[in-house]
Amino acid sequence: MSAVIQSEREALLSVNNIEVIYDHVILVLRGVSLEVMKGGVVALLGANGAGKSTTLKAISNLLGAERGDVTKGSITFQGEDVQSLSPNELVRRGVIQVMEGRHCFEHLTVEENLLTGAYTRTDGRSRVAEDLDLVYQYFPRLKERRTSQAGYTSGGEQQMIAVGRALMARPAVILLDEPSMGLAPQLVEEIFEIVKRLNEDEGVTFLLAEQNTMMALRYSNYGYILENGRVVMDGEASALAENEDVKEFYLGVSGDDRRSFRNVKAYRRRKRWLS
Amino acid sequence: MFYRENGQFKSSYSSDQAIFPIAQDRAFVIGILLVAFCGVPFFINEYWANAILIPLLVYALAGLGLNILTGYCGQVSLGTGAFMAVGAYASFKLVGFFPEVNYLILIFVSGLVTAAVGVVFGLPSLRIKGFYLAVATLAAQFFLIWLFNKVGWFYDHSPTGMITVRPIDFFGVRVTGPEATPAAKYLFTLTIIATLTLTAKNIVRGRVGRSWMAIRDMDIAAELIGIKPLQAKLSAFAVSSFYIGVAGALYFGVYLGSVEPLEAFDINQSFYVLFIIIIGGLGSILGAFLGAAFIVLLPILMKNLMVGGFGVASGTAGHVEILLLGALIIFFLIVEPHGLARLWQIAKEKLRLWPFPH
Amino acid sequence: MTTHSRNETLLEVESISLSFGGVHALSDVSFDIRKGEVRSIIGPNGAGKSSMLNVINGFYHPQEGSITYQGKRRAQMKPHEAALGGIARTFQNIALFRGMSTLDNIMTGRNTKMSKGLFWQALHFGPAKREEIENREFVEHVIDFLEIQTIRKTPVGRLPYGLQKRVELGRALAAEPTLLLLDEPMAGMNLEEKEDMSRFILETNEEFGTTIALIEHDMGVVMDISDRVVVLDYGRKIAEGTPEEVRANQNVIDAYLGVSHD
Amino acid sequence: NAYELVIPTLDYRTGPYAPNGIPLANAYSDYINLLNERDGGIEGVKIKHVDCETGYNTKKGVECYENIKNTAPSRALAIQPFSTGITYQLIPKSAVDEIPIFSMGYGRTSAANGKVFPWVFNFPATYWSQATALVQYIADQEGGMASLKGKKIYLVYHNSAYGKEPIRTLEALAEKYGFEYRGLPVDHPGQEQKATWLQIRKERPDWVLMWGWGVMNQVAIKEAASIRFPMDRFIGVWWSGSENDVLPAGEAADGYLSGAFHAAGGDFALHDDIRKYVYDKGMGAGDRDRIGEVLYNRGLVAVMWTVEAIRNAMKIHGTKEVTPAMVRDGFESLEVDEARLAELGLKDFTYGIKITCENHEGPGRVAVQQWDAKAKKWSMVSKFYEPLREITAPLIEADSMAYAKENNVTPRTCS
Amino acid sequence: MAFDLFLLEVVISGLMTGVMYSLVALGFVLIFKASGVFNFAQGVLALFAALALYDFLAEDGWFFAVFGFTLPVWLAIPATALIMIFLAWVIERAVLRFLVKQEEIILFMATIGLAFVLEGLGDLLFGSDVKPLDIGIPQGASDLLLDNFNLYVEKLEIVAAATAAVLVTALAIFFQKTRVGRALRAVADDHQAALSVGISLNKIWVIVWSVSGIVALVAGIMWGSKSGVQFSLSLIALKALPVLILGGFTSVPGAIVGGLIIGVGEKLAEVYVGPLVGGAIENWFAYVLALGFLLFRPQGLFGERIIERV
Numbered sequence A: 001m002s003a004v005i006q007s008e009r010e011a012l013l014s015v016n017n018i019e020v021i022y023d024h025v026i027l028v029l030r031g032v033s034l035e036v037m038k039g040g041v042v043a044l045l046g047a048n049g050a051g052k053s054t055t056l057k058a059i060s061n062l063l064g065a066e067r068g069d070v071t072k073g074s075i076t077f078q079g080e081d082v083q084s085l086s087p088n089e090l091v092r093r094g095v096i097q098v099m100e101g102r103h104c105f106e107h108l109t110v111e112e113n114l115l116t117g118a119y120t121r122t123d124g125r126s127r128v129a130e131d132l133d134l135v136y137q138y139f140p141r142l143k144e145r146r147t148s149q150a151g152y153t154s155g156g157e158q159q160m161i162a163v164g165r166a167l168m169a170r171p172a173v174i175l176l177d178e179p180s181m182g183l184a185p186q187l188v189e190e191i192f193e194i195v196k197r198l199n200e201d202e203g204v205t206f207l208l209a210e211q212n213t214m215m216a217l218r219y220s221n222y223g224y225i226l227e228n229g230r231v232v233m234d235g236e237a238s239a240l241a242e243n244e245d246v247k248e249f250y251l252g253v254s255g256d257d258r259r260s261f262r263n264v265k266a267y268r269r270r271k272r273w274l275s
Numbered sequence B: 001m002f003y004r005e006n007g008q009f010k011s012s013y014s015s016d017q018a019i020f021p022i023a024q025d026r027a028f029v030i031g032i033l034l035v036a037f038c039g040v041p042f043f044i045n046e047y048w049a050n051a052i053l054i055p056l057l058v059y060a061l062a063g064l065g066l067n068i069l070t071g072y073c074g075q076v077s078l079g080t081g082a083f084m085a086v087g088a089y090a091s092f093k094l095v096g097f098f099p100e101v102n103y104l105i106l107i108f109v110s111g112l113v114t115a116a117v118g119v120v121f122g123l124p125s126l127r128i129k130g131f132y133l134a135v136a137t138l139a140a141q142f143f144l145i146w147l148f149n150k151v152g153w154f155y156d157h158s159p160t161g162m163i164t165v166r167p168i169d170f171f172g173v174r175v176t177g178p179e180a181t182p183a184a185k186y187l188f189t190l191t192i193i194a195t196l197t198l199t200a201k202n203i204v205r206g207r208v209g210r211s212w213m214a215i216r217d218m219d220i221a222a223e224l225i226g227i228k229p230l231q232a233k234l235s236a237f238a239v240s241s242f243y244i245g246v247a248g249a250l251y252f253g254v255y256l257g258s259v260e261p262l263e264a265f266d267i268n269q270s271f272y273v274l275f276i277i278i279i280g281g282l283g284s285i286l287g288a289f290l291g292a293a294f295i296v297l298l299p300i301l302m303k304n305l306m307v308g309g310f311g312v313a314s315g316t317a318g319h320v321e322i323l324l325l326g327a328l329i330i331f332f333l334i335v336e337p338h339g340l341a342r343l344w345q346i347a348k349e350k351l352r353l354w355p356f357p358h
Numbered sequence C: 001m002t003t004h005s006r007n008e009t010l011l012e013v014e015s016i017s018l019s020f021g022g023v024h025a026l027s028d029v030s031f032d033i034r035k036g037e038v039r040s041i042i043g044p045n046g047a048g049k050s051s052m053l054n055v056i057n058g059f060y061h062p063q064e065g066s067i068t069y070q071g072k073r074r075a076q077m078k079p080h081e082a083a084l085g086g087i088a089r090t091f092q093n094i095a096l097f098r099g100m101s102t103l104d105n106i107m108t109g110r111n112t113k114m115s116k117g118l119f120w121q122a123l124h125f126g127p128a129k130r131e132e133i134e135n136r137e138f139v140e141h142v143i144d145f146l147e148i149q150t151i152r153k154t155p156v157g158r159l160p161y162g163l164q165k166r167v168e169l170g171r172a173l174a175a176e177p178t179l180l181l182l183d184e185p186m187a188g189m190n191l192e193e194k195e196d197m198s199r200f201i202l203e204t205n206e207e208f209g210t211t212i213a214l215i216e217h218d219m220g221v222v223m224d225i226s227d228r229v230v231v232l233d234y235g236r237k238i239a240e241g242t243p244e245e246v247r248a249n250q251n252v253i254d255a256y257l258g259v260s261h262d
Numbered sequence D: 001n002a003y004e005l006v007i008p009t010l011d012y013r014t015g016p017y018a019p020n021g022i023p024l025a026n027a028y029s030d031y032i033n034l035l036n037e038r039d040g041g042i043e044g045v046k047i048k049h050v051d052c053e054t055g056y057n058t059k060k061g062v063e064c065y066e067n068i069k070n071t072a073p074s075r076a077l078a079i080q081p082f083s084t085g086i087t088y089q090l091i092p093k094s095a096v097d098e099i100p101i102f103s104m105g106y107g108r109t110s111a112a113n114g115k116v117f118p119w120v121f122n123f124p125a126t127y128w129s130q131a132t133a134l135v136q137y138i139a140d141q142e143g144g145m146a147s148l149k150g151k152k153i154y155l156v157y158h159n160s161a162y163g164k165e166p167i168r169t170l171e172a173l174a175e176k177y178g179f180e181y182r183g184l185p186v187d188h189p190g191q192e193q194k195a196t197w198l199q200i201r202k203e204r205p206d207w208v209l210m211w212g213w214g215v216m217n218q219v220a221i222k223e224a225a226s227i228r229f230p231m232d233r234f235i236g237v238w239w240s241g242s243e244n245d246v247l248p249a250g251e252a253a254d255g256y257l258s259g260a261f262h263a264a265g266g267d268f269a270l271h272d273d274i275r276k277y278v279y280d281k282g283m284g285a286g287d288r289d290r291i292g293e294v295l296y297n298r299g300l301v302a303v304m305w306t307v308e309a310i311r312n313a314m315k316i317h318g319t320k321e322v323t324p325a326m327v328r329d330g331f332e333s334l335e336v337d338e339a340r341l342a343e344l345g346l347k348d349f350t351y352g353i354k355i356t357c358e359n360h361e362g363p364g365r366v367a368v369q370q371w372d373a374k375a376k377k378w379s380m381v382s383k384f385y386e387p388l389r390e391i392t393a394p395l396i397e398a399d400s401m402a403y404a405k406e407n408n409v410t411p412r413t414c415s
Numbered sequence E: 001m002a003f004d005l006f007l008l009e010v011v012i013s014g015l016m017t018g019v020m021y022s023l024v025a026l027g028f029v030l031i032f033k034a035s036g037v038f039n040f041a042q043g044v045l046a047l048f049a050a051l052a053l054y055d056f057l058a059e060d061g062w063f064f065a066v067f068g069f070t071l072p073v074w075l076a077i078p079a080t081a082l083i084m085i086f087l088a089w090v091i092e093r094a095v096l097r098f099l100v101k102q103e104e105i106i107l108f109m110a111t112i113g114l115a116f117v118l119e120g121l122g123d124l125l126f127g128s129d130v131k132p133l134d135i136g137i138p139q140g141a142s143d144l145l146l147d148n149f150n151l152y153v154e155k156l157e158i159v160a161a162a163t164a165a166v167l168v169t170a171l172a173i174f175f176q177k178t179r180v181g182r183a184l185r186a187v188a189d190d191h192q193a194a195l196s197v198g199i200s201l202n203k204i205w206v207i208v209w210s211v212s213g214i215v216a217l218v219a220g221i222m223w224g225s226k227s228g229v230q231f232s233l234s235l236i237a238l239k240a241l242p243v244l245i246l247g248g249f250t251s252v253p254g255a256i257v258g259g260l261i262i263g264v265g266e267k268l269a270e271v272y273v274g275p276l277v278g279g280a281i282e283n284w285f286a287y288v289l290a291l292g293f294l295l296f297r298p299q300g301l302f303g304e305r306i307i308e309r310v
């Protein structure tokens, strides 16, 4: 992996001290700042409810639909403030999000689902067809199920649809929310390989929220750890992976050994960095 | 500052499950009830009773009934008008058959009759869902009204097919017809509605209510964890229809006094009640009251303001009123799709945080 | 780890086949689940794992095969019969009742244990209230057990994914099930949460003797906590045995684990 | 003089029946304005016109009624509900509130019995009288009452309380004169009447009567024309005989008949006054060129009678500050004969009436008018028929007595 | 008249009436299919379109008042279509864009609000009198059929049937075969996901509401020619509902087939069963018929299968 130093490149996407409130009263992000460099793969880590998905949705402007509001701070993409842009405008500029929890179009077939991903593209049918083939190559399982209605596919298949659909947009930045969720182990690896390939070959930038910390840190070059709506730690992925706390709480290694899930009972609850 | 639950600890589950666990809420509601029962009757006049408070209460009750079905159990129904008609006609016939029996009992029985009819028309809900069910309940709407309009027995063969309430005494006090005093009508209605509201609240916070909500939120999952869809849906239809039936009986007996089925219980009536619960808040008891207040009072308020206040011609005011009502409905849906009840709740949550913004 | 009843069969699945139109979700699958064990079902995406659970609790009706549960053999049953028979489950795509609070969600799990009719409920007095409070007490135990006291009154729609999964487990536990079906309970969780979840599952299994059927893609978890594993691929059973046996099985490595997995 | 005479109206300028409600309401407003402008009110006392929009909806009607009934200073002197539903609603209230109801040519027919309904007036004729009149007209065309035997007379009716009114009378008439009667209901609003007219086409009745309202009328006339049913054998009730009903059918409506108890057309002296005192001053409620339409004239005659009743009340009670109760007395001894009509600028507009304590329907005479599509004009084509009281009287007696019994009303004695 | 000829006549008029219902139902389907909104305002939309059209054609309208001349029919119709498109744009701006991702029933309610607004606006702008609409569609019974075969068929309805056939074909192709058609269906499934792949809900909504507004214009022309333009026109929406459930909310061909079945069914019932039970059974019969079909196919005849999964 290209060990690019984050600060040497220009920031493609930067989030400055944003605050997000749901339903007028529920404050979830309390000042989150982060930067994604062009061509980088940035991981967003943190426990459940830390605000990872919220951060991603704030960037792609999908919060409105959930009655969430960015009340403070700013978000810029290529130096331009994008908070007032509509989601489709953002997709046109190359920022696309794969939402957590699949969100397939149930009544459309698998193939139609993938094609909707190319909705904003204007480079002609044949290019789209090529990319469709590429997606099928990544996920052969989808090819088998191409004419089924997406609502009837299995959980993992839906996850593949969601990721494949985003790839169809040929984006510059992909915001991936828990891409590995519900996927079989070898597919998890494949997904990350795809991330790596797109990043290296096509220069696609990634911001991914992921629970599988090990994988995420292995494939990314920078990481942020979110807790309770705040960034509590950030740094080079390799550095984070070496951090004792991260090791203990996110990677599950104490000393050199992996802990067994069977012995968790004896394990003491961890401290929070900040609460 | 004043609205805090700090310092109010619950020492038993039963107190935690009280209807208003927060003391300020409790005081507020008791206050309202006191005013409603002991204050209003002294000041009420015919206009307030016949044009405002009684329709408000009756519609709130119908809204409560529909909310049980639609808001709590998720079954959209457009047959409310017809079910109200069942209650009205049942009470009309019952009063004719048993003039000696206490009116309250007859109203209760009318509710039961409606519940039975509701269950029958609820049967398709086992297979049909969402808007399909909504439109299917229109079958009930049109069929029942047709029946009441067509079969002479229901309207005692009056030449026009209208039914008119007889003068009825409730423990010696006249509660129907033009001779009943506004206070008597109002208190009679209010008592029934207050009682039924309490029972509704009890039902929805218990097992049955939870199984309704489970069916509403995700019927398949509900079935898989052991809730019988048949039982849950039909019981919702039954309870809901009971409420709507009682509302219908009051609507006919106490509020209007004489009705023509095609007009009083037509599909618009069904929509009207549906507006009430959507504007008020689906799945909220308070919502039925807020919604009824909105839908019943707002047009009157607008009319009086325009005609009385600004001297707009009444015809023009009529058009503007429709327009404004529509616009306000949209406005409130945009501001808070979950209805006035949610708005109220958010306001309370803000108050709880006050003076801090979050 | 072994208890006296470990070898008694609780549930037996016999040559189940299930297809939807042209898609064969399950073909001739047989396996058993013994009382008190943690039985994992693994396999690639779309292998038919969730379908298998759906067959067991009566949501899908297989074209062929039968199921013997607690000695009773049948081709299919109604979902709420399964629930009454002590089969509870969680779902892959969270199936909580979004409009209700955590507490109410878990209370619905007690539905099969409650019986007081509408009349008493309407009064909310006497028997109905007593019943309500008894069950509430049980549910509070579940809530304490799962450490979700703070979100008791929060509508579940507002909870983050991981907590929703936990609430869902709570709802299943509230039913005091004999057999607990868990469909990817740890998807979307970080390590710490997976550890918590494992702890809950193990404790349930050990303290209440609840039998558990578990679908999970995290091999670490599967290997660590299951007694026996069955592997499906394209609707067929391709392997079965203890975690070690399965992990070493070449078919399983090819179809599922992938070579590079540690 | 601070005293004002409150005349309220319950209008409907909105909703499905607005096209009919508008001319009615306009006439009310115009006439009252005329009196205020020209004569300074009634006998010099100003009229205060309060209107309230009901949308032809009973619930709104109740609200309106409660809202306006106590309007100061005089309270509502007489209520004209202009809707069958609202009338039924208000009948029991009228006795308690002591406000007379004047449901002119609609409402509860048996309210004609003044002994049971002292507060309700429905002159100059009721639906039941009208039904007998239309049948008499038919008999005249066919060659006498005897020739009705074996004829088929169908009724197409608005499926509501209003539309059902004539059924009983027609059934009684059918029995007596031996014609075949059948009723075909049409549901509100009545835009789709294919099935009805197909049946008529198949069964070829000799005559079709219609008790329709709103859009139902014009669709029926169009359908009748389409199946080539002869227009001069198709008679509507007086609420189915306005320009709104026939104009949309164009030429095809030529020859269509309807009941009437007053003339159509805008060239009476009263109309001229209205143009001069009201429209020329820019106070007209509607379009100038729609003065004289059937429903406009209907409104005029209604308000005219109301005003005459108030005048009468002033005379009887010897005061200009009349109350609703006094106006009731005014109604009950109201007499507007031809001479008075001529004074009012309505010579030959309608017939003279005389109301008594027991008879609130008055003369009950009804004529038939016909539409001339080319000239776009209605004209009377028959004499005014006297109602067949031997048919209607027992029906009125039975229905009003049933009401009396149910509502514990002791019929008063009139002498 | 021979008996079976009468039966034929009833069936034909049923079919024709059915097509008239379908025209209204089509507008519903478009919007539902494309955005999951159950558009209660469809009937009022038809009324509004007819009112606007009338205004361009008549000398007592605003257009005449302002410009001093009236438009010929061939210009008035496109002009009205433009108004409908403008209306769609306004609706999107003022209502829909604020209601992304809300539940169906909320959107439904919003369209009822919209119906009120349009109704009030229509009345205020154009008055509530009956307005005869004549754009030259032949009226009355077809003399050809009546004289030669003694068969009674309305000319207007023949025109309506032909129009409907064209509309349906065009719309079906649009939905199934085009990129925008696919996007429309995606929006109906999941607003948020549609946003996330870059589909502009705003644009999509303007498109469907425009198309649906134009369909409403067609329905308004037909019904307006039949019974004059007035408030009651909006109530035909109620006649379209059983057609919709029978055909399925999401199916364009379903709207037509549903219309035909309902039309024939209710006419047969009214003519043959009605007299036995007192008549006026058309309305409820249509609903009961639809309900009967639903019991066998809960998603309507052609509706998309309701996906039930856990």
Ligand SMILES: Nc1ncnc2c1ncn2[C@@H]1O[C@H](COP(=O)(O)OP(=O)(O)OP(=O)(O)O)[C@@H](O)[C@H]1O
Pocket (backbone or CB within 6 Å): A022, A023, A026, A028, A046, A047, A048, A049, A050, A051, A052, A053, A054, A055, A066, A100, C157, C158, C159, C160, C161, C162, C163, C188
């Ligand atoms: N629509 C909403 N309304 C109210 N609160 C919400 C909503 N969505 C999320 N939240 C709250 O915001 C907080 C952050 O949620 P978010 O989904 O961003 O977390 P996350 O880090 O993505 O967690 P997970 O790993 O479980 O996906 C949570 O506490 C959650 O309860």
Ligand SMILES: Nc1ncnc2c1ncn2[C@@H]1O[C@H](COP(=O)(O)OP(=O)(O)OP(=O)(O)O)[C@@H](O)[C@H]1O
Pocket (backbone or CB within 6 Å): A145, A152, A153, A154, A155, A156, A157, A182, C020, C023, C024, C025, C043, C044, C045, C046, C047, C048, C049, C050, C051, C052, C092, E309
């Ligand atoms: N109701 C259904 N209709 C049609 N096909 C279905 C249905 N249910 C499941 N399938 C298909 O059956 C196959 C097995 O699905 P299942 O959900 O059991 O997979 P799974 O093993 O749980 O996969 P995952 O790990 O991705 O969740 C899939 O290909 C799915 O598309």
Ligand SMILES: [Mg+2]
Pocket (backbone or CB within 6 Å): A052, A053, A054, A100, A177, A209, C161
């Ligand atoms: Mg998340």
Ligand SMILES: [Mg+2]
Pocket (backbone or CB within 6 Å): A154, A155, A156, C049, C050, C051, C092, C183
């Ligand atoms: Mg699965």
